[in-house]
Amino acid sequence: MSNSKLKTKKSTKLNIRPYRVFSEEFKREKVAQISAGEISILSFSKLWSVSQNTVYKWIYKYSPDHKKGTIMVVQKDSEAVKLVELQGKIAELERAIGQKQMIIDYQDKLIEIASKELDVDLKKSFNPGP
Known part of the structure; x- marks a missing residue:
């Protein structure tokens, strides 16, 4: 056994x-x-x-x-370059907006002067239709 x-x-x-x-x-x-x-x-x-x-x-x-x-920091330089590029783009867009605003202000003033000269409210009576 x-x-x-x-x-x-x-x-x-x-x-x-x-x-x-x-x-x-x-x-x-x-x-x-x-x-x-x-x-x-x-x-x-x-x-x-x-x-x-x-x-x-x-x-x-x-x-x-x-x-x-x-600790290894990856892409530190590229992030700084990207930040500078984005800041440049922001400045360019702000400049473009400023130019467009000047054109709008000029056109508004031109319409205002023309309305006074012609004694007609050009903003209300202007009809751009065909």
């Missing part, structure tokens, strides 16, 4: 990965590849069975461009 218990009992053997140590040269080389965009962090971590957290630690340690806590 004891033999049947041994046969039905499942194995509890754990598959433990061996402890690995990567050289500093290897880490620097792989960080350079990741920084150059040759391989993604996800692909590298799957290929070498290394956690993504470990890869990020290597990047923070060995990459001159990626330090922990560094």
